[in-house]
Amino acid sequence: GDSVTQMEGPVTLSEEACLTINCTYTATGYPSLFWYVQYPGEGLQLLLKATKADDKGSNKGFEATYRKETTSFHLEKGSVQVSDSAVYFCAFNNFNKFYFGSGTKLNVKP
Amino acid sequence: SAVISQKPSRDICQRGTSLTIQCQVDSQVTMMFWYRQQPGQSLTLIATANQGSEATYESGFVIDKFPISRPNLTFSTLTVSNMSPEDSSIYLCSVRGQDGETQYFGPGTRLLVL
Numbered sequence: 001g002d003s004v005t006q007m008e009g010p011v012t013l014s015e016e017a018c019l020t021i022n023c024t025y026t027a028t029g030y031p032s033l034f035w036y037v038q039y040p041g042e043g044l045q046l047l048l049k050a051t052k053a054d055d056k057g058s059n060k061g062f063e064a065t066y067r068k069e070t071t072s073f074h075l076e077k078g079s080v081q082v083s084d085s086a087v088y089f090c091a092f093n094n095f096n097k098f099y100f101g102s103g104t105k106l107n108v109k110p
Numbered sequence: 111s112a113v114i115s116q117k118p119s120r121d122i123c124q125r126g127t128s129l130t131i132q133c134q135v136d137s138q139v140t141m142m143f144w145y146r147q148q149p150g151q152s153l154t155l156i157a158t159a160n161q162g163s164e165a166t167y168e169s170g171f172v173i174d175k176f177p178i179s180r181p182n183l184t185f186s187t188l189t190v191s192n193m194s195p196e197d198s199s200i201y202l203c204s205v206r207g208q209d210g211e212t213q214y215f216g217p218g219t220r221l222l223v224l
Contacts, residue, residue, distance in 0.1 A: 044215040102152045
């Protein structure tokens with residue numbers, strides 16, 4: 001069935017390090033793909049999205065490219081900040097149903 | 111995007127009691143969704159609430175335990191009934207955006223059952 005597989009955390013990085021959080025999906029059809037971020041004590045916020053193959057979503061220095069051939073949507077940032085410490089969820093919408101990954105906790109140390 | 115508020119933001123409740131969580135959206139929406147996020151876990155959909163009809167519950171969730179009201183297009187409530195410690199979770203209200211695909215979330219209600 002449809003599902004999202006996300007890199008397990010926690011991921012601990014030093015400030016200004018490069019970040020990649022891997023996400024792959026299994027879906028029938030051609031879903032829209034999303035990354036959400038959950039800061040401590042808050043709800044989920046939309047970080048970025050891509051709706052078709054080869055689309056790149058970007059926001060706040062984060063990027064992810066919809067790779068249909070590898071069914072992946074990896075989240076990247078060139079230089080992380082302490083304020084990026086949060087839990088990141090990969091998700092997709094397929095036929096009006098949302099599927100979430102298990103979440104990856106990112107800790108950025110000064 | 112939609113602006114969603116929830117009340118209460120957190121609560122500590124005794125076993126056997128019930129808590130009603132309110133969700134208010136700043137625009138009219140057809141469908142509202144209620145999710146549960148257990149500690150350190152991902153999101154699980156509890157039910158979908160359409161205005162003017164009974165909520166649709168996902169497998170493993172029943173109306174007697176999680177009754178939902180949807181009196182109008184901007185408001186919904188979720189009640190967690192006869193609570194046990196296993197109900198300790200974050201409960202999130204969500205709506206679909208105007209693009210029909212993106213989901214937006216409220217800040218969540220953090221529930222601890224003792």
